[in-house]
Amino acid sequence: MTRLFPVTEKAFRASLSAFFYACFLLLATLAPVHADCVLGEPDEVVALKKVVDGDTLRLKDGRRVRLIGVNAPELSHGxxxxxxLAREAKEFTERFLEGGDVELVYDRGRYDNHGRVLAHVYNxxxxxxxxxxLAAGLAFHVAIYPNLALAECLAIREQDARTHSRGVWAPGVWPVLKAADIKPGDGGFVLLAGTVKKVERNQFVWLELDGPVAVRLRSGRDYGHPNGDNWQGRKIEVKGWLIDRGSKYSSHNKKNKRWFISSDSEFTIEISRK
Incomplete structure (x- = not known):
């Protein structure tokens, strides 16, 4: 049993009156809409069949499209x-795209590991x-190499939602996990806080935290660190997918952390100045 989301959707909904819930949906609809995170002219104009969830679409030609740069809360599966806020994110996407075709703009990588089309999506x-x-607080900004062309613009939209405590950034909605508290059963998309205890390097830079977790950074990328290589002792907050390499890996690689999170961009990690 995972403990990642102690504030369950059921409990969250139970705490809302019907009136408050309707107001939330209205506010999400009226949240700032920005047309400035634009990479270029559409590569394709396509017909939408249905919205699978907040960040995934099914086209009438059968293709599945995964939005670049965002991760929306997951709906229930099994x-x-x-x-x-998974249902709210899906409903927001449905309303946003209704009334016409969908425009797709491609970045450097065209497909993910599941064969889905990766695209920036416009109504x-x-x-x-x-x-x-992101502006409505119904998704997190993720920056995954090599599709980083709009990372800075999208990070600004997320910061606006965070500053105004919208959606997932409202108090008590989405927990920040502590690296020291990670245990078997934890995984998936998380916000994680910890302190850097050690730095290792191979083809990546590995920040070993105060717990069984390491953060994997891309070598040679500027993460906005104020003092170059001096990472030890700094507090960080990182968002991404927490990968459990398993107890077998841990027993055969005792010097390595069992869990890790990849951070491909400075826009998915915050580093303290001591």
């Missing part, structure tokens, strides 16, 4: 419970779905 008016989701 025994896995929905994450907070028929040319408004950025990624930007709107």
């Amino acid at each position: 025994e896995r419970k929905a994450q907070p 028929h008016r040319g408004d950025s779905l990624e930007s709107a989701l």
